[in-house]
Amino acid sequence: MKTKTAVQDHKIRNSRALLLGLAEQRGLAGLLHGDSPLSFGERFEIRRQLDQAARQKNLETIVSLASNACSDDVGSDPDPDWLSCYLELAENIRHPAMQQFWANILAQEINQPGHCSIQALSRLRQMTQKDALLLQKASALSCHFGDDNLRLLFGYQYRTLLQGQRQQKLNLGRYRLPYAGLMQLFELGLLHQAELESGELSVTTPLRLEFNPQQMTLQPQKKGIRLLYYRFTTIGNELAGLMTEATPADYRRELQELLSPLGQLSQK
Numbered sequence: 001m002k003t004k005t006a007v008q009d010h011k012i013r014n015s016r017a018l019l020l021g022l023a024e025q026r027g028l029a030g031l032l033h034g035d036s037p038l039s040f041g042e043r044f045e046i047r048r049q050l051d052q053a054a055r056q057k058n059l060e061t062i063v064s065l066a067s068n069a070c071s072d073d074v075g076s077d078p079d080p081d082w083l084s085c086y087l088e089l090a091e092n093i094r095h096p097a098m099q100q101f102w103a104n105i106l107a108q109e110i111n112q113p114g115h116c117s118i119q120a121l122s123r124l125r126q127m128t129q130k131d132a133l134l135l136q137k138a139s140a141l142s143c144h145f146g147d148d149n150l151r152l153l154f155g156y157q158y159r160t161l162l163q164g165q166r167q168q169k170l171n172l173g174r175y176r177l178p179y180a181g182l183m184q185l186f187e188l189g190l191l192h193q194a195e196l197e198s199g200e201l202s203v204t205t206p207l208r209l210e211f212n213p214q215q216m217t218l219q220p221q222k223k224g225i226r227l228l229y230y231r232f233t234t235i236g237n238e239l240a241g242l243m244t245e246a247t248p249a250d251y252r253r254e255l256q257e258l259l260s261p262l263g264q265l266s267q268k
Contacts (some may be wrong), residue, residue, distance in 0.1 A: 001204040013088065026050065055091040058099065062090055065103030066110075085118045089125040098129055105117040105242060117126055120238045134181045135236070139243035141169065141175055141251055142232070150237050151229040153209070153255070156248070157261065158226045168258055169228065175251050184231070190236030198227040203263075204209070213245040214267060216256065222261035 023029035027047030030036045036043065078086075078254045086109075088104045102124075108115045127135070142150040155169030164239055173179065185191040201207055209216040252267075259265055 002199075003167055034099065058093055059087060059091050062093065062099050062103045062106065065100055066106040069104050069107035070105075070218045071111060072251060076113050077245060078106075078109045078113050082113075086121055089121050093125075093198065095129050097148065098132060101132060101158045101239060104129075104244075108110070116154060116242065117235075117238060120235050123235050124239060131184065134177070134184055135188075136243045136245050137181070137185060137238060138174070139175045139240035140212070140245040140247055141172065142211075142240060143216075143247075146229075150232045150240050151226060152191065155228040155258070157226050157228060158222070160263075161228060167228065170251075174254075175248055176217055185236070188236075189233055190239065192233055194230075196229055196231055198229070199260075200229070201225045210230070211252065212244075213246060214252065216252070216259075217266045217268075218259055218262065219264040225262055 020029060023032055026229055027050045030040070030043045032037065038046075039129060086106065090106075093099050093102050105116050105121075105124075122134075138152055139150070142152050145198065152172075154172055155167060157165055157167040159165050172182070183193065186193040200223065201218070203220050203223055206217050206219045209218065212213075256265060256267070
């Protein structure tokens with residue numbers, strides 16, 4: 001049976017081995033091997049070549065993935081300034097999942113130029129894979145109603161004569177979007193931090209909630225109802241619109257149960 005000290009020593013050795021491997025991959029292991037016959041300048045040149053080769057590999061991988069994602073529809077040349085910015089930002093994307101996302105953006109831009117702004121690309125470059133997954137979860141739970149802005153709907157409020165203002169809310173944490181995740185999206189500038197409320201819902205005009213890929217229509221039967229939601233920022237709206245994950249069925253069911261007391265509810 002290994003002692004605690006032995007386990008710790010094993011982890012240290014593994015960490016050192018891991019660091020050595022990373023340093024060798026990036027051309028930074030010169031001093032880790034003791035005296036080196038190569039000068040710092042020579043080792044710098046080796047590292048520069050490794051970095052350039054890695055960037056080239058990243059871009060070629062992304063372009064290959066984009067080719068697989070392109071359709072047979074007629075496309076157009078992207079704006080050359082956009083393309084130059086895209087390549088400069090994408091060349092350091094190493095994670096396979098993020099490379100696929102960047103490839104999808106390039107494919108969409110060829111099919112529909114102007115689909116993704118340089119500002120959105122710059123924000124995306126600052127995001128880790130974990131950040132992108134959070135945005136994907138938020139995008140899957142979002143919907144349109146009233147206009148083209150994406151909203152993260154989580155409840156409603158209404159006013160009664162006896163009890164005053166009342167609220168009913170969903171727990172977004174049940175759908176892999178805890179409040180800590182929302183805070184991260186706030187800090188990234190992808191969601192507005194304030195909890196917002198819609199205007200009072202009309203009792204004569206049905207409200208259509210557009211999810212991916214289904215729709216839900218609510219016909220309120222009483223006055224004073226307002227929906228509660230978080231609104232995506234301009235860049236958040238743009239990046240979330242690039243996500244393709246469908247709205248979870250259990251979220252739609254719980255939302256339907258939440259809204260059903262308000263009036264007639266139908267789905268398509």
